[in-house]
Amino acid sequence: MASYEDLTSLSVRRGFLWPAVDLYGGFAGFYDYGHNGVLLRRRWEDLWIETFLGLSDNYYLIDTTTILPEAALQASGHVEHFTDILVTCTRCGESYRGDHLLEAATHEEHEGLTAEEIDTRIRDLKVRCPNCGGVLGPGRPFNMMFPVGVGPTGKDHAYLRPETAQGVFLNFKREFEALRRKLPMGLAIVGRAYRNEISPRQGAYRMREFLQAELQIFFDPETFGDLVPLGELSSIPVRVAWADEKNERGAHDLPAKDFVARGLPSWYVWHLVQVQRFYLDALRVPREAFRFAELDEKERAFYNRIHFDIQVRQESLGGFKEVGGVHYRTDHDLKGHEAGSHVKQSVTFGSRKLVPHVLELSFGVDRNAWALLDLSYQKTDRIVLRLPPRLAPVPAAVFPLVNKDGLPEKAESVYAALRKRLVVFYDDSGSIGRRYARMDEIGTPFSVTVDHETLEGKGVTVRERDSQKQIRVAEAELSGLLARLLSGEAVFAA
RNA sequence: GCGUGGGUAGUCUAACGGUAGGACUUAGGCCUUCCAAGCCUACGACGCGGGUUCAACUCCCGCCCCACGCACCA
Numbered sequence A: 001m002a003s004y005e006d007l008t009s010l011s012v013r014r015g016f017l018w019p020a021v022d023l024y025g026g027f028a029g030f031y032d033y034g035h036n037g038v039l040l041r042r043r044w045e046d047l048w049i050e051t052f053l054g055l056s057d058n059y060y061l062i063d064t065t066t067i068l069p070e071a072a073l074q075a076s077g078h079v080e081h082f083t084d085i086l087v088t089c090t091r092c093g094e095s096y097r098g099d100h101l102l103e104a105a106t107h108e109e110h111e112g113l114t115a116e117e118i119d120t121r122i123r124d125l126k127v128r129c130p131n132c133g134g135v136l137g138p139g140r141p142f143n144m145m146f147p148v149g150v151g152p153t154g155k156d157h158a159y160l161r162p163e164t165a166q167g168v169f170l171n172f173k174r175e176f177e178a179l180r181r182k183l184p185m186g187l188a189i190v191g192r193a194y195r196n197e198i199s200p201r202q203g204a205y206r207m208r209e210f211l212q213a214e215l216q217i218f219f220d221p222e223t224f225g226d227l228v229p230l231g232e233l234s235s236i237p238v239r240v241a242w243a244d245e246k247n248e249r250g251a252h253d254l255p256a257k258d259f260v261a262r263g264l265p266s267w268y269v270w271h272l273v274q275v276q277r278f279y280l281d282a283l284r285v286p287r288e289a290f291r292f293a294e295l296d297e298k299e300r301a302f303y304n305r306i307h308f309d310i311q312v313r314q315e316s317l318g319g320f321k322e323v324g325g326v327h328y329r330t331d332h333d334l335k336g337h338e339a340g341s342h343v344k345q346s347v348t349f350g351s352r353k354l355v356p357h358v359l360e361l362s363f364g365v366d367r368n369a370w371a372l373l374d375l376s377y378q379k380t381d382r383i384v385l386r387l388p389p390r391l392a393p394v395p396a397a398v399f400p401l402v403n404k405d406g407l408p409e410k411a412e413s414v415y416a417a418l419r420k421r422l423v424v425f426y427d428d429s430g431s432i433g434r435r436y437a438r439m440d441e442i443g444t445p446f447s448v449t450v451d452h453e454t455l456e457g458k459g460v461t462v463r464e465r466d467s468q469k470q471i472r473v474a475e476a477e478l479s480g481l482l483a484r485l486l487s488g489e490a491v492f493a494a
Numbered sequence B: 001g002c003g004u005g006g007g008u009a010g011u012c013u014a015a016c017g018g019u020a021g022g023a024c025u026u027a028g029g030c031c032u033u034c035c036a037a038g039c040c041u042a043c044g045a046c047g048c049g050g051g052u053u054c055a056a057c058u059c060c061c062g063c064c065c066c067a068c069g070c071a072c073c074a
Helices: A004-013 A035-053 A070-076 A099-105 A116-124 A165-170 A172-178 A229-234 A255-259 A266-282 A330-339 A367-374 A405-420 A430-439 A476-488
Strands: A017-021 A031-033 A060-061 A068-071 A084-087 A095-097 A139-141 A149-150 A156-160 A185-194 A209-219 A238-243 A251-254 A290-294 A306-314 A319-332 A346-351 A353-355 A357-366 A378-379 A384-387 A396-400 A425-427 A446-450 A460-464 A471-474
Touching: A004 A017, A004 A255, A004 A367, A004 A378, A031 A035, A035 A060, A035 A185, A035 A266, A035 A367, A068 A149, A068 A165, A070 A156, A070 A165, A070 A330, A084 A099, A084 A116, A084 A251, A099 A149, A116 A156, A116 A238, A139 A185, A149 A346, A165 A172, A165 A185, A165 A209, A165 A330, A172 A185, A209 A238, A229 A255, A238 A255, A238 A266, A251 A255, A255 A266, A266 A306, A266 A319, A290 A319, A306 A405, A319 A330, A319 A367, A330 A357, A357 A367, A367 A378, A384 A430, A396 A405, A396 A430, A405 A425, A405 A446, A405 A460, A405 A476, A430 A446, A446 A476, A460 A476
Parallel strands: A060 A185, A238 A290, A396 A425, A396 A446
Antiparallel strands: A017 A031, A068 A156, A084 A095, A084 A139, A149 A156, A185 A209, A209 A357, A238 A251, A290 A306, A306 A319, A319 A357, A346 A353, A378 A384, A446 A460, A460 A471
16 A cells, blocks of 8 residues: 555655656656666566567567657647647636537537637627626647657757657658568557646656557458467457446456457457557556456547556555556558558558558556556555565675674675576675665565575575565575576475 | 645654754664674755845745646657
8 A cells, every 4th residue: 555655755765756857846647767776667668568568479679769840740630639728717716618618518520720810709708708698818739749840940840759650650651561461460669758748746647758669460350360369268258338337436347259249359359359468467467456447439549549557556646547548449540641641552462452450569668667656556554665575676695694694795795696697786884684675665676685504505594575474595596596486487485 | 737635864853033953764883693783973955046134944925846627748
């Protein structure tokens, strides 16, 4: 159980993350990572890459620019759909989306109007503030994308990318050739994206600059289901909250085949199962703290036909919170870029000529890192981060039991040998108990102590974080055993 | 963006219109044969800017930042 304050305090004290630029009073929506935060995040990324690129031998990582010219984001639909005209009441100060006000007054769609057009219609229709009846002020455009002036004149309009996905779509044809024209093809990016959030909140949850890990899978909708057959997965229970249950606190289990019975494509359900495995088995998220949440048509982004959020229940954020999503984007993006660029995006695969469809597995890296901190946090007489061993920033530490009798020298040589294979931390300050406690706070699963018996050739002790129990291990077997404990090949048995 | 509450060492917290105190942490030392022990020492703070005042951490104004509620979240 971790309160928001518990986690921010620990994060700052132990070098995970904190508000950016706090030297100058802070910068809302931006966070910096310290040494342990970066290690945690990178271990999550490694596991993500291993898991999701491992779904096929034709899935790869690419890397693309974070600044995109207006034309590309026009074609993707972001320039239009990302800009809202906001209107503020001059009396009570409430803000509204101009198109929503007009829609309520006329029951007609008013998409894509300029601020001036909205002002004119509000005046003509005598629309007043729905809250207090006051006079509405002038409309002003608000774009969720950060504009960037490129070149000496700044006249070449560009934006910081609002999602990594567009970088993949822009490179689809290049990679389809380079990867020798095979479907399905998966292209992933782990990189930064930027959104000018109106009010960033809750630490790493809603930021203006954040890390995404996204895999775009290009496939032929006619055959994809045969390539990833549900088979024995069809009876696997999947945690879900349907759109009409989204406000409920929990979720229920439903066999995968029942999702298909409800009309979802079997290949989509197959990927839900894989994502759930990643959370439950690899990240060790407790079953009751995980769920997919269905989004109905009103909640979905303009490009998604099927959309389930991936949610993790976090005490510090007040319940289930989105950490990712599984999005069926159809051929929306490639068709959009085909129309915008006048470059054909259709390809020939087998006997079919088609514009491939896209399934997007999208994850917020910062949100996932935060969720891990939240779920791992345990406070009794001391604080312990019960991270899965593989995700711990520092997997092992080495201490001399006392600083005399040649123990520090021996411990340093054990440390020197271990660090050739692992990230290890050496500490000889304070009492032995204090050193264990320090490692517990950053989630280090195993601590090695050199004592007097070590000098007699009786090996070292290995202490496990969660049980505080110890086993004695011969020096020659130490690094091999630690490696097996971390990978999960061996279990700690005291 | 609106409203409410708030901002004092790394963390948690106290007080005051006149020398900003403690606890924990950290570093060094003594001691120590396994879970934040004890003793000594040291480092370290009033979010930023302006105003009032002989004097402002304290009062006033503006800004920044944080939490919560509303709105927003393609």
